[in-house]
Amino acid sequence: MKKWTTYDLALIALLASFIAITGAIKIPIGIPGSEFQLSAPIAVAIAAVFGFKRYLLAGILASLILFLLGIHNLLNIEIAMTFRIVAGGIVALFGTSLPVLILAGPIGTVVARFVLAFTLGIPSGPLLLAAIPGMIFTALTVWPLKEVFKKISEKQRRHHHVKRAL
Helix, strand or coil, X not given: CCCCCHHHHHXXXXXXXXXXXXXXXXXXXXXXXXXXXXXXXXXXXXXXXXXXXXXXXXXXXXXXXXXXXXXXXXXXXXXXHHHHHHHHHHHHHHCCCHHHHHHHHHHHHXXXXXXXXXXXXXXXXXXXHHHXXXXXXXXXXXXXXXXXXXXXXXXXXXXXXXXXXX
């Protein structure tokens, strides 16, 4: 079992803040809990670069922050956690290749919409149809975001190791 360092805790807090801020920005679709969150492609990129465990912990913290601030309700948390487990799980199981990252977000969205439809007792078709623009946006932006996070992570690791050596 890995011991958590101060660096890990700070990184998770930073990722949680980033997910929370972008999760608070939503494109309305008209059905409560069905709006597209701009955090979706960022979330998949975070899972790819920083790992599933860090991503999931940061996501849980982000949901807690948004709930306590009154920005998210329980439906939002249900959708976000379903998305996180499915999309992040796909990345954890199948790796970070381009096809996996392009598909992880949309698959997570589809499963989250089915869960929402079940919870609300409504047909899933309209929810899925309304989510298509967000799924396309996620698929198109996840790779560039992953590359940005990868560069930031590599730079930070080099800086962290140099600082520790001093």
